[in-house]
Amino acid sequence: MQTIYIGDIFSFLESLPDSCIDLAIIDPPYNLKVASWDSFRNEKEFLDFSFAWIDSMLPKLKNSASFYIFNTPRNCALFLNHLQGKAYLQNWITWYKKDGFSANKRRFNIAQESILFYTMDSKQYYFDSEIIRIPYDSTERIAHAYxxxxxxxxxxxxxxxxxKLCPDVWEIPSERHKRKLNGKIIKLNHPTPKPRVMIERMIQASSKEGDLVLDLFAGTGMTSLCARDLERKFIGCEKNKEYVDSSLKIFTL
Ligand SMILES: C[S@@+](CC[C@H](N)C(=O)[O-])C[C@H]1O[C@@H](n2cnc3c(N)ncnc32)[C@H](O)[C@@H]1O
Structure with a gap:
C-alpha cells in the first residue's frame, strides 16, 4: 500500500479493509470557504459531512491506532463532542501559526488552529516522546543547568x-508564509498545505517504521511524502488529482 487514490473519500474508505491503519492524519475541510471543496451551504451540512467521514474512518483503524484531526478550535470542539465514547482524546494541540493572519479589529486576531490527538485505546498505543524532543527555550538557565x-x-x-519534551502548543510557521520570495508569498498549487515538520512530528511520535499511515483528504500528499521518507507505508485519498505531488503513485478510483 503506497498509493494516493483519486476520488471521493467515502467510496475510498468503503474499499479499505477494517482495522488495517496504524496512524491516520486527517486534514479535512474547515468550512472557511478557501476553495470550492471547503464551502458548505451551512454549518449543519458541514457537520453532517464531517461526522459521516469520522464514522466511516473509525472502523478502519486498528485498536492500537492513533489519529490526528486538524481544524478550527470551534469545529474541533464539535468533533470532540461527536467522538465522545468512540475514542480517547490524548491532547488538544494548539498550532500557533506565527504569521499570516487576516486582520481583525473587532476581536482578538485568530493566530491558531487546533489538532485533536486521539487513540483508539486508552492505554495500548504507541507514542515515542523521545524522538520528538524540541530545543529548550530559556538558554541562560539551561546553559547553567547543563x-x-x-x-x-x-x-x-x-x-x-x-x-525538552514536546508540549501541546506547537509554534510552527504556516507553509505559505515560510515560502516567501522578497517578502511576497509564492502562490502554491494548493491553498492549505501543512508544514512538513509538523507532519513528521506526528508520524515519528505515533508510528513505527513499516506501519501503515492513512492520508485522508491528502491535498498535496504531504503526509504520504513524510511517511515514505520515514520508512512507513501509506495510503491516501484526494479528489483533485492536480494537487497531488507528482512523485507519488496515484490510482483513479
Ligand atoms: C485541507 S486540504 C488538505 C491539505 C493537505 N494536508 C496538504 O498538506 O496538502 C483538504 C483536501 O481535501 C480534499 N477533499 C475535500 N473533500 C473531499 C472528498 N469528499 N473526497 C476526497 N478529497 C476531498 C480537497 O481537495 C483538499 O485538497
Missing part, C-alpha cells in the same frame, strides 16, 4: 541533551 544542574525536589536535575 554545567551544574538545578536542584529540584532535593535532586539535581540536568537538561536532556536532545531538548
Amino acid at each position: 554545567k551544574k544542574g538545578i536542584l529540584k525536589n532535593g535532586k539535581r536535575w540536568y537538561p536532556n541533551i536532545n531538548g
Whole structure:
C-alpha cells in the first residue's frame, strides 16, 4: 500500500479493509470557504459531512491506532463532542501559526488552529516522546543547568541533551508564509498545505517504521511524502488529482 487514490473519500474508505491503519492524519475541510471543496451551504451540512467521514474512518483503524484531526478550535470542539465514547482524546494541540493572519479589529486576531490527538485505546498505543524532543527555550538557565544542574525536589536535575519534551502548543510557521520570495508569498498549487515538520512530528511520535499511515483528504500528499521518507507505508485519498505531488503513485478510483 503506497498509493494516493483519486476520488471521493467515502467510496475510498468503503474499499479499505477494517482495522488495517496504524496512524491516520486527517486534514479535512474547515468550512472557511478557501476553495470550492471547503464551502458548505451551512454549518449543519458541514457537520453532517464531517461526522459521516469520522464514522466511516473509525472502523478502519486498528485498536492500537492513533489519529490526528486538524481544524478550527470551534469545529474541533464539535468533533470532540461527536467522538465522545468512540475514542480517547490524548491532547488538544494548539498550532500557533506565527504569521499570516487576516486582520481583525473587532476581536482578538485568530493566530491558531487546533489538532485533536486521539487513540483508539486508552492505554495500548504507541507514542515515542523521545524522538520528538524540541530545543529548550530559556538558554541562560539551561546553559547553567547543563554545567551544574538545578536542584529540584532535593535532586539535581540536568537538561536532556536532545531538548525538552514536546508540549501541546506547537509554534510552527504556516507553509505559505515560510515560502516567501522578497517578502511576497509564492502562490502554491494548493491553498492549505501543512508544514512538513509538523507532519513528521506526528508520524515519528505515533508510528513505527513499516506501519501503515492513512492520508485522508491528502491535498498535496504531504503526509504520504513524510511517511515514505520515514520508512512507513501509506495510503491516501484526494479528489483533485492536480494537487497531488507528482512523485507519488496515484490510482483513479
Ligand atoms: C485541507 S486540504 C488538505 C491539505 C493537505 N494536508 C496538504 O498538506 O496538502 C483538504 C483536501 O481535501 C480534499 N477533499 C475535500 N473533500 C473531499 C472528498 N469528499 N473526497 C476526497 N478529497 C476531498 C480537497 O481537495 C483538499 O485538497
